[in-house]
Amino acid sequence: MATRILNAVASDVRFPTSRTLAGSDAMNRDPDYSAAYVILETDDPGGLSGHGLTFTTGRGTELCVEAVRLLANHVVGLTMEDIAADMAGFWRGLVGDSQLRWLGPEKGVVHLATAALVNAVWDLYARLERKPLWKLLVDMSSQQLVDCVDFRYIEDALKPAEAVAMLESQLPSRAEREVEMRRDGFPAYTTSAGWLGYSDARIKQLAEEAIGEGFTHLKLKVGFDAENDLRRARALRDALGPNGALMLDANQVWGVEEAISYMRPLAEVDPWWIEEPTSPDDVLGHRRIRDAIRPIKVATGEHVQNRIVFKQLLQAEAIDFCQIDSCRLGGVNEVIAVLLLASKFGVPVCPHAGGVGLCEYVRHLSIFDYIAVSASLENRVCEFVDHLHEHFVDPAVVAGGRYVCPTLPGYSAEMKRDSLSTYSFPGGPAWA
Amino acid sequence: MATRILNAVASDVRFPTSRTLAGSDAMNRDPDYSAAYVILETDDPGGLSGHGLTFTTGRGTELCVEAVRLLANHVVGLTMEDIAADMAGFWRGLVGDSQLRWLGPEKGVVHLATAALVNAVWDLYARLERKPLWKLLVDMSSQQLVDCVDFRYIEDALKPAEAVAMLESQLPSRAEREVEMRRDGFPAYTTSAGWLGYSDARIKQLAEEAIGEGFTHLKLKVGFDAENDLRRARALRDALGPNGALMLDANQVWGVEEAISYMRPLAEVDPWWIEEPTSPDDVLGHRRIRDAIRPIKVATGEHVQNRIVFKQLLQAEAIDFCQIDSCRLGGVNEVIAVLLLASKFGVPVCPHAGGVGLCEYVRHLSIFDYIAVSASLENRVCEFVDHLHEHFVDPAVVAGGRYVCPTLPGYSAEMKRDSLSTYSFPGGPAWA
Numbered sequence: 001m002a003t004r005i006l007n008a009v010a011s012d013v014r015f016p017t018s019r020t021l022a023g024s025d026a027m028n029r030d031p032d033y034s035a036a037y038v039i040l041e042t043d044d045p046g047g048l049s050g051h052g053l054t055f056t057t058g059r060g061t062e063l064c065v066e067a068v069r070l071l072a073n074h075v076v077g078l079t080m081e082d083i084a085a086d087m088a089g090f091w092r093g094l095v096g097d098s099q100l101r102w103l104g105p106e107k108g109v110v111h112l113a114t115a116a117l118v119n120a121v122w123d124l125y126a127r128l129e130r131k132p133l134w135k136l137l138v139d140m141s142s143q144q145l146v147d148c149v150d151f152r153y154i155e156d157a158l159k160p161a162e163a164v165a166m167l168e169s170q171l172p173s174r175a176e177r178e179v180e181m182r183r184d185g186f187p188a189y190t191t192s193a194g195w196l197g198y199s200d201a202r203i204k205q206l207a208e209e210a211i212g213e214g215f216t217h218l219k220l221k222v223g224f225d226a227e228n229d230l231r232r233a234r235a236l237r238d239a240l241g242p243n244g245a246l247m248l249d250a251n252q253v254w255g256v257e258e259a260i261s262y263m264r265p266l267a268e269v270d271p272w273w274i275e276e277p278t279s280p281d282d283v284l285g286h287r288r289i290r291d292a293i294r295p296i297k298v299a300t301g302e303h304v305q306n307r308i309v310f311k312q313l314l315q316a317e318a319i320d321f322c323q324i325d326s327c328r329l330g331g332v333n334e335v336i337a338v339l340l341l342a343s344k345f346g347v348p349v350c351p352h353a354g355g356v357g358l359c360e361y362v363r364h365l366s367i368f369d370y371i372a373v374s375a376s377l378e379n380r381v382c383e384f385v386d387h388l389h390e391h392f393v394d395p396a397v398v399a400g401g402r403y404v405c406p407t408l409p410g411y412s413a414e415m416k417r418d419s420l421s422t423y424s425f426p427g428g429p430a431w432a
Numbered sequence: 433m434a435t436r437i438l439n440a441v442a443s444d445v446r447f448p449t450s451r452t453l454a455g456s457d458a459m460n461r462d463p464d465y466s467a468a469y470v471i472l473e474t475d476d477p478g479g480l481s482g483h484g485l486t487f488t489t490g491r492g493t494e495l496c497v498e499a500v501r502l503l504a505n506h507v508v509g510l511t512m513e514d515i516a517a518d519m520a521g522f523w524r525g526l527v528g529d530s531q532l533r534w535l536g537p538e539k540g541v542v543h544l545a546t547a548a549l550v551n552a553v554w555d556l557y558a559r560l561e562r563k564p565l566w567k568l569l570v571d572m573s574s575q576q577l578v579d580c581v582d583f584r585y586i587e588d589a590l591k592p593a594e595a596v597a598m599l600e601s602q603l604p605s606r607a608e609r610e611v612e613m614r615r616d617g618f619p620a621y622t623t624s625a626g627w628l629g630y631s632d633a634r635i636k637q638l639a640e641e642a643i644g645e646g647f648t649h650l651k652l653k654v655g656f657d658a659e660n661d662l663r664r665a666r667a668l669r670d671a672l673g674p675n676g677a678l679m680l681d682a683n684q685v686w687g688v689e690e691a692i693s694y695m696r697p698l699a700e701v702d703p704w705w706i707e708e709p710t711s712p713d714d715v716l717g718h719r720r721i722r723d724a725i726r727p728i729k730v731a732t733g734e735h736v737q738n739r740i741v742f743k744q745l746l747q748a749e750a751i752d753f754c755q756i757d758s759c760r761l762g763g764v765n766e767v768i769a770v771l772l773l774a775s776k777f778g779v780p781v782c783p784h785a786g787g788v789g790l791c792e793y794v795r796h797l798s799i800f801d802y803i804a805v806s807a808s809l810e811n812r813v814c815e816f817v818d819h820l821h822e823h824f825v826d827p828a829v830v831a832g833g834r835y836v837c838p839t840l841p842g843y844s845a846e847m848k849r850d851s852l853s854t855y856s857f858p859g860g861p862a863w864a
Contacts, residue, residue, distance in 0.1 A: 006815075028531075028533070030530050058531035059531040060542065062498065063495050067541075070495075096459075098460060098462050098489075098490060099462070099489045102488055103492045104540055105684070105711075106713075107539050107540050108536055109493065109542065110495075111540070152687060153713075154687075155688075255583075255586075255588060256589065258587075263732035279585040279740050281585075281744075283715060283716070283744060284744045308711050312714065312717075
């Protein structure tokens with residue numbers, strides 16, 4: 001029997017993280033990690049519902065919550081079977097809403113809200129199929145996966161038939177990689193040591209802890225003060241030794257020429273990548289920076305608004321690493337689009353995570369990417385930040401520097417009931 | 433004495449235009465022209481206030497209204513003198529809000545709300561100086577104008593000193609062009625005849641009326657059905673004769689390759705430009721289309737989110753016409769940035785207008801552009817749509833196919849009190 005979506009309940013959940021400076025960087029000085037959270041209630045006799053979220057940083061979460069409510073009519077009343085039968089059409093209906101589209105299109109608040117709803121739909125879908133999301137995707141045929149993607153605006157770079165052929169070529173070895181992922185998990189890196197607001201001593205201590213836990217890739221926030229950055233980067237390099245990978249993250253503080261000159265002294269610490277050296281909108285700027293700072297590589301994506309900008313970053317050979325965000329892209333459908341594009345252009349995907357719920361999401365995406373799309377672990381690491389996982393029913397687990405393969409049905413963003421009420425904004429006790 | 437901003441009152445105003453299909457195109461089937469409207473109340477003894485708006489198309493206007501409220505703390509409490517003393521810093525404070533920035537940055541709902549607030553500030557500034565906005569700008573020194581611009585992310589294309597030099601070179605002849613604008617006004621074109629929902633007979637009748645009123649440039653909405661488009665375009669070309677300029681507007685319905693093949697048969701009607709042939713985010717796609725369809729020119733901008741994307745459209749030589757939107761760019765400050773960039777790259781600016789309030793705004797911008805920045809009328813026409821002007825205290829007037837130069841103090845977006853209450857959403861009588 002078909003499962004019908006009866007209601008979309010959206011709520012505003014905020015964690016007062018700005019009180020500790022966890023999450024602080026050159027552009028985001030005082031984030032309160034937050035989510036616009038949505039529950040899709042259904043007529044499933046077992047009471048199954050779909051849970052999804054989009055990540056925000058405090059003020060303005062209410063805008064995403066309200067946008068979810070405005071978009072909900074594209075979801076409520078449908079059955080999961082209706083949606084699954086035409087995933088790309090369903091998705092285009094959401095992003096093409098004839099009045100809300102003006103407010104984007106496919107970017108900003110409305111697109112973040114789209115992500116929350118689409119992620120909730122996929123959570124519901126995976127629960128109904130009793131599979132973790134990555135396994136739901138891995139079990140789809142190449143054609144079914146491609147049918148999830150809206151090719152509008154990307155067909156000049158990748159045609160559906162070409163995408164099917166790419167997936168087919170990896171199909172024979174999918175099962176092997178699935179065994180590997182279940183056994184070993186997916187490589188992670190950590191940003192927990194490198195927040196801008198942390199003292200040198202705290203950075204060093206956290207770095208040593210992380211290395212002790214098996215991490216070989218550590219990331220440092222830079223861009224606020226050149227001298228200070230170099231000192232902190234040296235401390236981290238010392239802790240890592242010459243073989244570990246040190247990544248730097250400027251969170252968009254620089255202009256193009258500024259990025260190039262700022263990176264010159266930092267070359268001393270042999271950074272693997274510089275992340276977000278400038279505006280996420282500046283495709284040509286990223287290309288120019290990439291050309292100028294080789295062999296340091298360029299990564300970006302947590303603020304890249306949609307598949308169209310990723311398409312251009314790839315076409316222009318502007319990035320070495322594609323950092324999809326599971327909640328800024330319009331949910332799983334658009335993530336699949338970008339994974340396919342990145343694979344075609346041979347650029348590794350290293351998802352952005354942290355915040356709240358992002359680590360829960362991205363492990364599914366990286367594992368799916370490896371098993372079905374890229375079939376490679378070379379130069380691939382998935383971000384991990386050890387914050388706020390205690391609020392989730394199926395929290396992200398990292399062991400020995402790798403994301404453990406999730407096994408519970410769904411897309412893992414379900415928050416505990418207690419957390420939802422305690423951190424409800426503005427009424428919850430955490431905000432009293 | 434300094435004038436202090438005491439309060440920002442935001443409201444949701446919607447006109448039920450979808451009932452007549454005025455404003456219909458291939459992507460926007462049923463717009464209800466709307467505005468997030470803001471009044472900056474001050475302690476001015478004469479009771480002066482600043483009025484600003486951002487244009488929307490119905491659902492979701494409430495998101496912009498709420499975003500204005502969230503941003504208001506960057507404006508309320510300041511004096512107009514504080515703001516005028518550091519215009520670029522004031523603007524960067526708004527777009528750099530440490531938590532709201534996550535929801536963009538500089539795009540979507542929050543940037544539209546930024547535009548409403550910034551436009552209201554400029555309205556207040558011009559009223560205090562007892563000048564129409566264009567004249568306030570024209571009377572500024574080159575350095576003052578450049579000091580209004582946040583050069584973050586555009587300095588690789590245009591340096592402040594270079595912008596000052598550009599403006600200085602036009603300075604000796606500013607006064608002449610001011611006389612000309614006051615006498616003749618600025619050339620306009622009209623889209624009133626060419627909406628997608630209109631019948632052929634209605635298009636022909638409206639085109640003949642427009643030509644009778646002195647228009648030489650007419651625009652037609654295309655992209656829904658190739659055969660139908662060609663028939664309607666021929667009718668418009670017949671009405672215009674061989675010397676009139678016929679513009680086509682696809683409102684983003686095509687992919688890159690689709691745009692190229694769709695434009696082939698339409699070349700028959702000798703279009704001057706094709707507007708929004710694909711996604712506004714696709715800089716490289718616009719370049720490819722432009723290369724493929726010469727001598728037909730490419731125009732875009734009403735959905736271009738900020739100066740960073742315009743910078744790239746210019747750097748990549750992707751457009752022939754730069755169609756700034758006065759409410760999608762972050763208000764007057766960012767408009768000045770794009771006018772300077774376009775001038776440097778030698779691309780004419782032909783602002784997008786229509787909707788509600790946009791015509792009231794853009795005449796100021798085009799007149800300022802001509803007098804102080806571009807100093808040229810070649811290939812420059814400013815959009816005009818004859819809708820909803822009756823709701824404004826200082827409505828746009830077009831005579832003989834030209835925008836009449838406005839003379840009242842301010843930036844002209846003040847709506848009549850009656851209109852504000854009648855069309856207030858959802859409580860106003862128009863929505864009862």
